[in-house]
Amino acid sequence: MDSIKNIYRIGRGPSSSHTMAPMRAAKMFLEKAGRGVSRFEVGLYGSLAATGKGHMTDTAILDVLGHVAPTEIKWFPEINLPLHPNGMTFKAFSPEEAEMCSWTVYSTGGGALADDVWDERETVRLYDRNRITDICEWCSGTGYSYWEYVEKFEDSDIWDYLNEAWKKMQDAVHRGLDTEGVIPGGLGLRRKAGEYYIKAIGYSNAVRGRGLVYSYALAVSEENACGGEIVTAPTCGSSGVLPAVLFHLKRSREFSDKKILHAMATAGLFGNVVRTNASVSGAAVGCQGEVGVACAMAAAAASQLFGGTPSQIEYAAEMGLEHHLGLTCDPVGGLVQIPCIERNAFAAARALDANTYSNFSDGRHRVSFDDVVDVMQQTGKDIPSLYKETSQGGLAKRLN
Numbered sequence: 262m263d264s265i266k267n268i269y270r271i272g273r274g275p276s277s278s279h280t281m282a283p284m285r286a287a288k289m290f291l292e293k294a295g296r297g298v299s300r301f302e303v304g305l306y307g308s309l310a311a312t313g314k315g316h317m318t319d320t321a322i323l324d325v326l327g328h329v330a331p332t333e334i335k336w337f338p339e340i341n342l343p344l345h346p347n348g349m350t351f352k353a354f355s356p357e358e359a360e361m362c363s364w365t366v367y368s369t370g371g372g373a374l375a376d377d378v379w380d381e382r383e384t385v386r387l388y389d390r391n392r393i394t395d396i397c398e399w400c401s402g403t404g405y406s407y408w409e410y411v412e413k414f415e416d417s418d419i420w421d422y423l424n425e426a427w428k429k430m431q432d433a434v435h436r437g438l439d440t441e442g443v444i445p446g447g448l449g450l451r452r453k454a455g456e457y458y459i460k461a462i463g464y465s466n467a468v469r470g471r472g473l474v475y476s477y478a479l480a481v482s483e484e485n486a487c488g489g490e491i492v493t494a495p496t497c498g499s500s501g502v503l504p505a506v507l508f509h510l511k512r513s514r515e516f517s518d519k520k521i522l523h524a525m526a527t528a529g530l531f532g533n534v535v536r537t538n539a540s541v542s543g544a545a546v547g548c549q550g551e552v553g554v555a556c557a558m559a560a561a562a563a564s565q566l567f568g569g570t571p572s573q574i575e576y577a578a579e580m581g582l583e584h585h586l587g588l589t590c591d592p593v594g595g596l597v598q599i600p601c602i603e604r605n606a607f608a609a610a611r612a613l614d615a616n617t618y619s620n621f622s623d624g625r626h627r628v629s630f631d632d633v634v635d636v637m638q639q640t641g642k643d644i645p646s647l648y649k650e651t652s653q654g655g656l657a658k659r660l661n
């Protein structure tokens with residue numbers, strides 16, 4: 262497994278796989294192509310082509326290549342390249358129209374890239390275990406917690422990095438709560454976070470807490486939908502879940518930032534295990550890999566903050582993911598808005614439920630987190646492509 266820093270990428274929304282990664286790929290191709298390019302041609306395939314307009318894939322690429330030379334984007338939604346549904350081909354041409362350089366690359370989820378000889382997720386192997394069962398055993402045998410396992414293998418700057426990510430998450434919550442207006446894209450959706458916040462503080466106790474969690478998740482997800490700066494956790498589309506839970510617990514329970522960072526380390530570890538053994542790409546496995554994994558990460562974080570044992574933390578994460586199994590990805594209009602924004606709010610609430618449920622238990626349960634990750638991967642393969650970030654089925658078809 263590589264660094265959990267790659268679970269928490271800081272950047273602009275609305276999509277880690279369809280915006281952040283294509284932009285990074287374009288920058289890398291620019292270096293490969295060198296000087297003397299008279300024009301670029303970029304082919305987008307499968308899911309990248311099907312929802313690329315709504316996810317602003319073309320804008321992300323043109324922002325990089327379009328400033329250097331004329332760039333043509335070609336769309337091939339009906340063709341999937343061999344390695345992943347999110348395929349791209351970059352070509353650079355000389356003034357004589359000779360092909361100078363070409364590169365086929367895949368956006369594999371959460372902002373990561375791969376081609377047929379290289380997979381970014383495997384270039385650096387920091388950890389000695391990549392299944393939670395083995396890591397939980399290590400914790401039980403040594404007395405350490407998951408976050409200490411992370412600390413043992415990450416570079417010494419990990420806490421500075423997580424601190425920066427935590428600051429960006431909080432900034433996104435504050436901006437989202439404070440901004441009104443219509444979310445761009447044509448669906449006519451208004452931002453709701455501020456209203457939910459105001460209404461929530463008018464209640465007391467449980468309803469207030471639940472309403473505040475909704476408002477924090479809406480705030481970040483609306484920022485993401487507007488192309489604002491967010492932190493993937495594990496993706497842009499699911500970036501509202503973990504900040505909502507952490508922000509709420511910090512405010513309501515006065516957890517220190519240090520404890521929040523430890524919780525982020527544990528959440529990142531669980532997300533990284535999924536990213537390594539299965540996928541966090543909606544185009545590959547549906548929304549179970551995005552919002553489902555975000556819920557698992559947030560459940561693990563909450564459980565740790567409330568003093569869960571390694572088994573209880575694992576159980577909370579397992580439930581966060583298990584009860585999202587089979588969740589489809591059918592974004593209306595190819596935009597990261599319906600059902601994505603609301604779904605983040607529900608998943609944040611569900612993460613807190615998973616924590617409560619797990620902490621009532623002794624941590625023993627039949628289905629392990631690793632089992633659910635394996636099942637999620639298989640379920641993702643079995644789900645038709647209509648429901649994997651192509652906007653050709655489900656809500657996307659109904660509301661078109």
Ligand code: SF4
Binds near residue numbers: 551597
């Ligand atoms: S439905 Fe889920 S996986 Fe699909 S774009 Fe929205 S958040 Fe991402």
